[in-house]
Amino acid sequence: MLKKFKALLPKPPFKSAGYTSRPYPVNTKWLVREVTNEDIKALLAVEREVYHGKLPWTKSAFLSELISPLPHLYLCVENEDILAFGGCRIIGNDAHITNIAVHPKFQGAGIGTFLLEELETFARQHGCLTMSLEVRLSNRDAQRLYRKLGYVSRAIKPAYYDQTNEDALDMVKYIE
Ligand SMILES: CC(C)(COP(=O)(O)OP(=O)(O)OC[C@H]1O[C@@H](n2cnc3c(N)ncnc32)[C@H](O)[C@@H]1OP(=O)(O)O)[C@@H](O)C(=O)NCCC(=O)NCCS
Secondary structure, eight states: HHHHHHTTTTOOOOOOOOOEEEEOOOOSSSSSEEEEEGGHHHHHHHHHTTTTTTTSSSHHHHHHHHHHHSSSEEEEEESSSSSEEEEEEEEEEEEEEEEEEGGGGGGTHHHHHHHHHHHHHHHHHEEEEEEEEEEEOOEEEHHHHHHHOOOOEEETTTTTTTTTOOOOOEEEEEOO
């Protein structure tokens, strides 16, 4: 579609979770803020870096999360570019971490931990009793992080990932 016509179409509403943007505590030149619809292109760029050109989430997957009527919080850390993002969606008493990724240049420096802690604060504010997530069975690094933060294994979901058929480890953290 021509760009000028596309610009005239109404934008799907961005539903803010009311998170107050603030400097990232370790490097106050960076900003922590909610992700908006306008950021999707930049999020896809981070995904490409993290997953070697592959895109586990498409533009429409991001969009449907950001406009979801369910309570949700998607955060990013940015300097000039977005260098990490992560988010959760609340269903009942559970806050489900749907996606988290840190640009390879910035991994292992605490950003993932920070984002997960912010999401947990959001979950507690919404009276959640658990946080949950799925992680590839082969993704030992991420599992180590989740275990360190108090997540435990709950089940294996066979052939959970469409593209590779890989099993997922279902993890949960009790936060009440
Ligand atoms: C998993 C991920 C989100 C963690 O974020 P992060 O900012 O690198 O993690 P942190 O620095 O807060 O925590 C580091 C801890 O996580 C683990 N870890 C995970 N990925 C790591 C990496 N690439 N480098 C170093 N440590 C890593 C280690 O246990 C480490 O603990 P340690 O410092 O005590 O050894 C990030 O590495 C990433 O984007 N990985 C690729 C995408 C992915 O796997 N997403 C999760 C899908 S479920």
